Structure formats: C-alpha cells, structure tokens
Amino acid sequence: MTTLLAGCSTVPGGRSTPVPTRISRPVIPPTQEELVSMYGPIEDGGFLIPAIPFEKIDPRFYRQRVIDPTGETPGSIVVDTPSRFLYVVEPGGTAMRYGVGIGRDGFAWQGEGVIHWRQAWPRWKPPNEMVARQPNLERYSIVNGGMEPGLKNPLGARALYIFQNGQDTLYRLHGSPEWNSIGKAVSSGCVRLMNQDVIDLYDRVPYKARIVVRQ
DSSP states (O other): EEEEEEEEEEEETEEEEEEEEOOOOOOOOOHHHHHHHHTSSSEEEEEEEEEOOGGGGGGGGSSSSEEEOOOOTTTTTEEETTTTTEEEEOTSSEEEEOOOOOEOSSSSOEEEEEEEEESSSSSSSSHHHHHHGGGGGGGOOOOOOOOGSSSSSSSTEEEEEEEETTTEEEEEEEEOOOGGGTSSSEESOOEEEEEEHHHHHHOOOOOOOOOOOEE
C-alpha cells in the first residue's frame, strides 16, 4: 500500500498543516522464490490450477511492478497491444504490469471503456460471428448455454467484460490455460492472461474500472 508521511508547513496565522509525502512502492523484478509462489499450483473455485513453467516464458511477461509508462490516472487499466502488456496504474507513479496474449490482426478492439461485469470461473459463449467462422463451436453458442466453467474453458479462471457507452464490446480480459500463448497474437480479439495472473488482476480491479486499449 502507498504510505503517506506527514511533514509540516506553516501558513499565515502560525498554523501548521500536514504536507503529504508519497513513498512509492519498490520497483524490482520478482525473485525466483516469488516466481515459484506466483506461478505455482492454486486451488480456486473447486479447481486445481496447475503450476506454470515460468522458466519457459520471456521474463518481461512475468507479473511485476514497474514505473508507470501510461500517464493514466491511478485505478485505470491500460492494455498496450503492441508491447503485449496490461497495466493497472497505481498511486505514486507505479503500475502492476502483466504479460498478455492478444487478438490476431482484424480481430482487435481499441478505445476506452469500463469493466461493466466481472465473473469468476465464467461460462464461455462464443459470439455468433465466431460460430459462423467455426461451426464446430455451435454446441457452445449462446442459445446452447455455453461451455461450463473449468480448466479447459477458454476464459479460464476469471473474465472481466468491457463495455463502451453502455454496450457490450464483446471484448474481454480473461484467463487462459494456454500459458504459452502469452506475448503472441493468436486469439479472436480478447486479451488473455495466465490464470494465476488473471486471479491477481481480478482482485485489484473494481467494478466500473476505467480501461484504455491502445493499438
């Protein structure tokens, strides 16, 4: 948490008022022990999420605190699509950064919106446009109730749903069992995180949080 230390300044009339001095969080890469803890197996929602072989992932995509490069207000979520990063902006000039996988060219959304809905272990209901492109997904369509939650569900352990002007963009931040897709552009538009990371993100991001997706 950000700590505020009160200094003093004198104002006319001789009164002293506290002057907050913000102490930023430490910005250091995670240690080996922290990585083992961060990406180890997790029991959640009745499911056992397997450990991630983080040694096989580019270290820049590990969850880590960094100096905020976004310039956005604290509490904002920023998806930097070209760099394959998602940031949660913190007070004090820092941000929590996550590596992400993104959509293929032609299946991407950009702009500003809000996290209008959040769901732990969501059902996956591919939109009609996706079903039209991949008829084998018909059994998981909206009318058929979608795919049940679980370790094989493409939305993973958590999903955060982006709305713009009160309308569902059909664009999601969500977990994925495919850890090796992080840093790549292979999905049909949504932003994927490792399941361990999306659980951490979910706990940091409130309902109605502002989100900016940059292409």
